Amino acid sequence: MNQPSTISDRPSIRSVLASRRLDHDRDLWEQRLREVTSRDVEAALASRPGSYCLTKLLALVSPAAEGHLEPMARLSQQLTIRRFGRAMRLYAPVYLSSHCVNRCRYCGFNRDNAFPRVRLTVEEAAAQAEILASEGFRDILLVSSEDKAFITVAYLTELAKRLKGKFSFVGIEIYQMSAQEYERLFEAGIDGVTLYQETYDRATYARYHLDGPKADYDMRLHGPDDMGRAGMREIGLGVLLGLADWRIETLALAEHASHLIRRYWQSRISFSFPRLRPACGVPAAEFPHLLSDQNLVQMMLALRLCFADAGIVLSTREPARLRDHLIGLGVTRLSAGSRTSPGGYTDPDANTGQFEVNDHRSPGKVAAVLKTRGFDPVWKDWDGAFCSGSELTCL
Amino acid sequence: MRSLKVNGTERRFAPDQMPRTLAVLLDVLGVGPTTVVAEVDGQIVRRDEFDRTELKDGQQIELIKLMGGG
C-alpha cells in the first residue's frame, strides 16, 4: 500500500545543516563566500524578491555584495512596504528573573557571575506589565533566564491569563521547553516564542556554552520545531552576532527558517539581530567576530530579500541613530523604552541588566520619530480576544 | 418472472433464463470492456470475481466502465 509522505519523512534541521556542512565546515563556506563575484550578486538581486535559495543568500551575504548595499536596501525597502505597509509594531520586554543555571560565557546572567539575582512574583511581573500597558504597549515579550524552578509553566500560564486582557500579543523569550509545555502555554494565551540558537557552529557552541541544559546543541536546535508543532503563531530565530562568522551563521539561520516555513505553514518566522555588546563580567577580547554596522545592515537586507514575509525585529541593544536608519530598510518590529533587569520599569538601577541598552528613548519619543519617517507605530497587531475559546453557534 | 435492475433499468427474465452469475449477465448483455466493474446492491465486485458472484431476484446492479475523461 502506498503510504503518502508525511511531515516526519522529511529531513530534520539537524540533518539538513550537517549535510550542507553549515554546522562545522568553516573553511568550505569561507571559500565559497570568497568565490562569489559581482555578477553573482547581480543575479541574486534580479531573482524574485523575497524568494529564498541558499545560492542566492550566499551571494547576498558575501564580501562581493558589500558594493551593492544601496540596491539591496532599495529592494528591501520596497519589498517590506509591499508586504507590511508602513506599519511598525512596537513591543517591550519584561524581565522575569535573572537566576540562571547555565554557564554561557557571553551572557551577563551567566551563573558564574557574581551579582544579586532577582525574581519577580507573578504579581510583580504583572505590575511591570501594567506600566507598559499605561505607556500604550499592547505587545509584550516576557524574558527570563534558565530559572525553571521558579519560572514554571504554571507561573507563565497564570501570568499570561492576567496579561491577556490588556495585551493583544504575549510572547516569551525564556529557557527551552518541550512541545507539550509550549502547547499548554499556547492555550494559556502565549502566541509566540523566541529562541535563539546563538550559534549554528557546533564547535563555537561548545566553546561558549559550558554547562547547564542550554549546553546541548541538538536539543536547542529542535526547539523551534516543537513550537511549530504546538501551534505557536510566531517563532523568533536568531544568532548572537559576534560569536562566529556572521555570513555563515546567516546561511544556517536561513536554512533553519526555510525548514520551519515549509513544515509549519501557519506560523510566522521572525529574525532578531542581537549583536554582542558589553555586559558585566565579559571581556571584549574574547570575541573576534564582532560585526560592524555595515555587516549588520548587509545581514538584515540579505534576509529580507530572501524572506518576504519574515518579521525583522530590532531591539534597544542598538543605538538610536542606527535604529532610525534601519527602520526604513526592512524592520517590522521594534522594542522601545526597554529595561533589561527584572523590576526595571519601577526601579531601573536596582538590579543588574542582561545587556546594556543603547537606545534610551521613551516609547513616545520612538513613536514620534517613526511618524516623522512616514511610519505608523502599531501598538497592537491583532486581537486575541477574537480567538479566545469561542465556539461556533448559530445566533 | 425474475427481475434485475441493471443501470437503473429493470430487466425481466423467465426463471430458467435468469443469469446465474454476473459473468453470465455480462455475456447476455454483450458487455465487452475489460475495464468493467460492477456494484451489486451497492457492493463492489471486481471483474475477476464475476463468475463467482451469484445473482438473486430483485438485485440492483450497476455496471461501470472506464472511458475517456479529463
Add this chain to the structure above:
Amino acid sequence: MDKLTIAGRVFASRLLVGTGKFASPQVMAAALEASGAEIVTVALRRVDIDDPADDTLREIDRERFLLLPNTSGARSAEEAVRLSRLARAATGINWVKLEVTPDPYYLLPCPVETLKAAEVLVKEGFVVLPYINADPILAKRLEDVGTATVMPLGSPIGSNQGLKTRASLEIIVEQSNIPVVVDAGLGLPSHAAEAMEIGADAVLINTAIATAGDPIEMATAFRLAVEAGRKAYEAGPRAPGRHAEASSPLTGFLREQ
C-alpha cells in the same frame, strides 16, 4: 531536465493528458503517443446497455500509460469516494484524480467536499491527486491530509482561458511541498509553458488537444511547450526589471562614521 516524482514514482514527462472529447479512439491514441505523456486520465461511467461493447480505452496501452481515473460526475464526498473505490476495483491501481464538481456550469470543484473525500481516500491507501480551485490555503490543508499532489485550475474546465489564476498559482508553487499540477483551462501551448515557467511541476491538458483541428500536431506542440517552459524555469529566469526611484541614498549613513 530533472524528473517528476509523484508518490515515489518517477516520470520523464511533465505533461499529463486527458482522454475525453476526442473524435475517435484512434485519434486519441495517436495524440497520446505524440504528447509523450506517461499519465493519462480516464473517467468512470455506466456501461451503455444499448452499446455495451463500446470500449474507447481499448486503444490505450496500459503497459505504457499510467491510467489515472478521475471522479468526474461526483458532486459530493460520498460520491467521489464511491467512484474512487470503483475505479480501484476496475483498474487494480490505487491512484485517483479527485474531482468533486457540484456546479454544472463551470464544473468548479467544491473545496469542502474535496477535503472531506481526500481525508477518507488517503486513509484507505489511495494516491490522491485533488483537483481544486487555486486556493493556497486549501492546497496546504490537502497536503497536511496527505495527498500526493495538488492540482489547481488555471481557469474553468474547457474554457481555454489560460492562467487566470496566475497570482494564486505562484503562491501555491512557492508554499507547496508536494508537486503542483496545473489542470484545467489551459488552451494553448503558451499557457502550458507559462505554467511551467512559474514553477509548476506538471500540467494536465485535455480539451485543448482533443478539440484542436489536428489533435496529434497539437499534442506535439504541448509536449514541446512543457519542455520549453520547464527548461526556462530550471535555467533561472530573471524577474521583470524594476526601476528604483531616484532619492537620497538609504545606506549613506554607513559612510558617515
